[in-house]
Every structure is written in C-alpha cells, then in structure tokens.
Amino acid sequence: MQKPLLVLAGPTAVGKTDLSLRLAQRFNGEIVSADSRLFYRGLDIGTAKPTAAEQTAVPHHFIDICDPDETLTLAEYQEQAYATIDAIHQRGRLPILVGGTGQYVLAVVEGWGIPRVPPQYDLRQALEQLGEPELHRWLRHLDPAKATEIHPHNVRRVMRALEVTLVSGRPISELQRKRPPPYQLCWLGLHRDRAELYGRIDTRVDQMVAAGLLAEVKQLQAAGYGRHLPSMSGLGYRQLLDHLAGKLTLAEAVERMKFETHRFARQQYTWFRHDDERIVWFDMGEDGVETAVFAHVKDWVWRVAGGE
Secondary structure (H helix, E strand, C coil), rough: CCEEEEEECCCCCCCCCHHHHHHHHCCCCCEEEEEHHHHCCCCCCCCCCHHHHHHHHHCCCCCCECCCCCCCCCCHHHHHHHHHHHHHHHCCCCEEEEEHHHHHHHHCCCCCCCCCCCCHHHHHHHHCCCCHHHHHHHHHCCCHHHCCCCCCCCCCHHHHHHHHHHHHHCCCHCCCCCCCCCCCEEEEEEEEEEHHHHHHHHHHHHHHHHHHHHHHHHHHHHHHCCCCCCHHHHHCCCHHHHHHHCCCCCHHHHHHHHHHHHHHHHHHCCCCHCCCCCCCEECCCCCCCHHHHHHHHHHHHHHHHCCC
C-alpha cells in the first residue's frame, strides 16, 4: 500500500514555514526540509531558519546537518530523505516535505535517477583535449539518447555525460531514469500576488539586517568560511561579503539582497508551475486560505486511510 507524503512547495517568504508548522501540529506530522540553505550550521539569520522553539514544537529534519565547508550532494540528500520519510512512517506519523529548492523537492517526489559518480578530474583533462565535435560524436556512440538532449556546444554537459558513462559502464540516460517512490502524494503549491510577495521579501530582508545578519556574516568569515564556498554564495551572504570587501555600501548590499531575492522567487515558481496536474495551488493572500488548506488535507488523509 502506498504511504502518505504531504508536500508543501512555493517561493521564499510565501508562508511555507508557518503553514507547515500548523499542518504538522494538526495532522501529527514531522517536517522534512527540502531547502538546501538550511543544511548549514551557523547560517541562521540569512536563511530564515526555523527558530529553536519551532523546531522543539515540531520535529524537523535536514536542518544544521553540515558545516559551511561541507557538501551534501543531491544524491545523498535523496537517499537520506527516503530513509527519513520511511522512519517517520514507522513512527505512525505524517511526513511533510517542505521547501523552495525545486530540484530537491522533485528529486524526492519524482524519484530522479542521480548518477553517483564524483568528478574525475584527470579524465576531464583528457576529454578537454578532444574538442567539441569529437566529444559529441563519442557521446552519440556511447549514449545516443543522451546525445540528442545535449547541444554539441554545451561542452560541460557533454563531458559530464561521458564521464558518468565511462566510469559507471552504463549510459547516463539509463542511470537518470526516474523511479517514482511508492508514496500517495498530497502536493500543495503556495503563491501570493507578486507585489505582495515582494513586499514580504523586503520586510524579511530588513528584519534579517536588524536581527544581526551582518554580524553573522562577519563571524562566518572570521571562522574561515569565504565566498568560494557554495554555502556562502547564497542570498544575503554574498551581498554582505561584497560590502565587507568594500565593493558595496551597506545600503547598496541590502537593496541588492531585495532585488536578487525577488528574482530568485520568480525562478522558484518555474520549478513547479508546469505541474498543475499534480499540484493544488493556494493563494496565501486570500481570506480563509488556511481553513481551505486544512479541509483539503483532512479529506486526503481520510481517503488515504481507506475512506470512501
């Protein structure tokens, strides 16, 4: 029998955290974060990480699991997320997958095939000597299906496909086939009017700065965590690192944080907007939206439990 998985997706500042907490408390749930920015210890203010009180009120997973100079790959996250969801089911509770990082949500929900082949730097150097036409010709020979997906000029993707195929001994197109997990999904998409969402983003940025985001960035920098790390290239951190490097005034850094977060929110929508067949969308700016969400989830829980 398929087991239930409640999924909550949407852009930053739309209201995912508050709603997920109330859903977890109402339906005996545990939250599985699918936000890669929350993985890192010490990056608290700039990631709008759930507070200690919120994490005490409802069990959270995949928060503060890495130091800023560590990496959790998408393949590792997917594997650990499945194990976590299974453990939540064994406890008789409802797993709630929550996040705005589209590839992490979809990797779990759709069962992406993710080749577990680390970078092979010596092999890459050898491949670089072949040139674009020969690289793509070789890929057409080894994996015709993948070759049709990648433009010959996209050397980086062509080389990665060859790298995975040569190291694993299997075509990358075979390794990347989706194998949807055995979950009964209830997938909620949250959105707001764009102007309203931008206003919430701007307010959040101002609150982060007032709460000490600059001091947090200084502390991380003093600990040796620089902008070369993926963790420190996130919104808020890279702009304030530019300020500390003398490239921007504090006011300019804050305005850039707001502008680039607006753009990021638009990008987040693109991960999910094409999937209206599976996702039920709720406008978080409408009156009574929480009541509507609760009624929808209650009906789904009842049906999954065997209701007519």
